[in-house]
Amino acid sequence: MIDKQHLINRFISYVTVDTESDPESETTPSTAKQWDLANALAQELKDIGLTEVSIDENAYIMATLPANVDHEVPVIGFVSHFDTSPDFTGANVKPRIVENYDGKDIVLNEAENIVLSPDYFEDLLLYKGKTLITTDGTTLLGADDKAGIAEIVSAMEYLVNHPEIKHGKIRVGFTPDEEIGRGAHKFDVEKFGADWAYTMDGSQIGELEYENFxxxxxxxxxxxxxxxxxxxxxxxxxxxxxxxxxxxxxxxxxxxxxxxxxxxxxxxxxxxxxxxxxxxxxxxxxxxxxxxxxxxxxxxxxxxxxxxxxxxxxxxxxxxxxxYNMREKIEPVMHIVELAEKAMKKAGIEPLIKPIRGGTDGSQLSFKGLPCPNIFAGGHNFHGRFEYVPVESMQKAIEVIVNIAQLAATKK
Known part of the structure; x- marks a missing residue:
């Protein structure tokens, strides 16, 4: 699968770009600085070999990985957002790499006595021995949802470089302003042209969600x-x-x-x-x-x-x-959830199906005619100084994307 250091470098290149959105703004994207990452992402998609790369006047990015099979296969999409929450600053993010996490307190910022502790955040103990990317305690990290973007780009790069893996046409979409509830407002579902899609915007490894607030x-x-x-x-x-x-x-x-x-x-x-x-x-x-x-x-x-x-x-x-709750739009096409479950199990992951206590672009996209469940991106403690993501969870998310692409192209 994707080289670990290559994935870390890609993710850090995204989170160190400030893309905080602004609920008071009436423009799309809501902040001009979101263009900095949007333009870079569009170029990166071209560089890794995708086709039909476009970025519109509102910074919505779309691209295609062409099919490499002759038989008819559904067109599948993968979607993530590149803005970060206005709940906490995303300026001057300085990620820290914690190798082989020992299960103890992580001092994020010694000068300000900011500590990421498993005594308070018990999920940390799930990742003993893993490589964690954290903040320095003064900003959020931006794994929500730049982890999802890194995973989608990395999975597409892997498929381009491994044509022996058979797949149908895959569409990629990156959106602004999801954190202020507008990520799907100007998303052109018809132009995207997928039969269904998945947002890579969940939290811990294994999450698979098709109902939300x-x-x-x-x-x-x-x-x-x-x-x-x-x-x-x-x-x-x-x-x-x-x-x-x-x-x-x-x-x-x-x-x-x-x-x-x-x-x-x-x-x-x-x-x-x-x-x-x-x-x-x-x-x-x-x-x-x-x-x-x-x-x-x-x-x-x-x-x-x-x-x-x-x-x-x-x-x-x-x-x-x-x-609105996307469940009513997903239940008639539950095979798309079952496909994601199968892809996770193939990667050695036990699916964790639960309702989202929030929303994703997928909820609005589902009501616009693009059924769109949500898959884990790996991060924890979003929107604050204690945010972190295990690199191994991101690697597993990439594997799930590749498996979905491959399974969807398998002849019945």
């Missing part, structure tokens, strides 16, 4: 009235107090830190407040469509109750759906 974003705006505090009796309306009442009226245990599996939540992620005006930003998540709709209705109902209490509109709620 239904998702919405909510902006709650509270209006107050500012008056000189010395003469405020009966006149001042403090929007922050009303906002606090609203926050406390939502189910306190239905938040990310208290939920798991298929349990949904309300997540308050931003507050900006003054006496005169307060804005709350929430995300709403639930795997069950009916529960999802009920959560949205609850947020509006609480606002209506507060407005009735104050006998005027002091609070308004704007809710926008972001993506």
């Amino acid at each position: 239904n998702a919405a974003g909510a902006v709650v705006t509270v209006k107050g009235k500012i008056v000189h505090p010395g003469y405020a009796k009966g006149k001042m309306v403090n929007s922050m107090y009303i906002a606090t009442d609203y926050i406390n009226s939502l189910p306190r245990m239905e938040t990310p830190e208290h939920t798991e599996g298929r349990e949904g939540f309300f997540h308050l992620h931003t507050i900006k407040g003054e006496v005169d005006s307060t804005k709350l930003q929430y995300i709403i998540r639930d795997h069950d469509r009916e529960h999802f709709e009920a959560r949205k209705e609850m947020m509006q109902q609480l606002a209506d109750e507060l407005n009735a209490q104050y006998e005027k509109e002091v609070i308004s709620v704007e809710i926008k759906d972001q993506y």
Whole structure:
């Protein structure tokens, strides 16, 4: 399979390019710096021998590995995103290589006493003896989803260099702005031309996912009235107090830190407040469509109750759906999940099928007509300073991609 050091070098060349996306921007890509990696990736795809390499005005990249069989084979796609999360800085990433991990604490940054410890992150113990790539404690790593890109590019390079491995036509797609929910918004499914695809955007080795949250974003705006505090009796309306009442009226245990599996939540992620005006930003998540709709209705109902209490509109709620659970689009074509399972088992991996507590480009692509389950890319602790990826997991992901390509071209 792909040389280990070659894979490490490729991955590091990606993560050291800052591609943080910006939810406040209205452009695509949302940040100009995403073009730096996008243009480099398009050139790299040409350099390794792919055809039909294109990059459009919104930085969506597509390329083809032509079939090397004569019989009819489905066209399969592999998709990853090159932006990184705005939750934590991706500027000046300085990856650290930990060879033959011993299962103990990893000091990421001695000066700031930042330690990656298996006492807190128990998954580390799965990778004793492996080679880990970590951060230096001051940035995220960007394995979400530059590990996926490195795996797809490496798998395509391997197939180009080993024509004895038979496969059908394979399409590759790389997207901007997935981390802000827009990765598939301008993805041209018709141009991509695949029968189905897989996002390489999961976490630990073995993950295979075909259901995800239904998702919405909510902006709650509270209006107050500012008056000189010395003469405020009966006149001042403090929007922050009303906002606090609203926050406390939502189910306190239905938040990310208290939920798991298929349990949904309300997540308050931003507050900006003054006496005169307060804005709350929430995300709403639930795997069950009916529960999802009920959560949205609850947020509006609480606002209506507060407005009735104050006998005027002091609070308004704007809710926008972001993506839906792809399960309803994957279940009619479950053979594509079964193919991925078979590919994993061929690589000596036990598939770990579970719901995604988040979303991927695949959820939106599935609703645009491109069924797209999600496969592990190997990273852990995304979106923060404790992010890491085992190199061996990335190598296994490459093997899974190659196996999928080969199995899909096998005559029945």
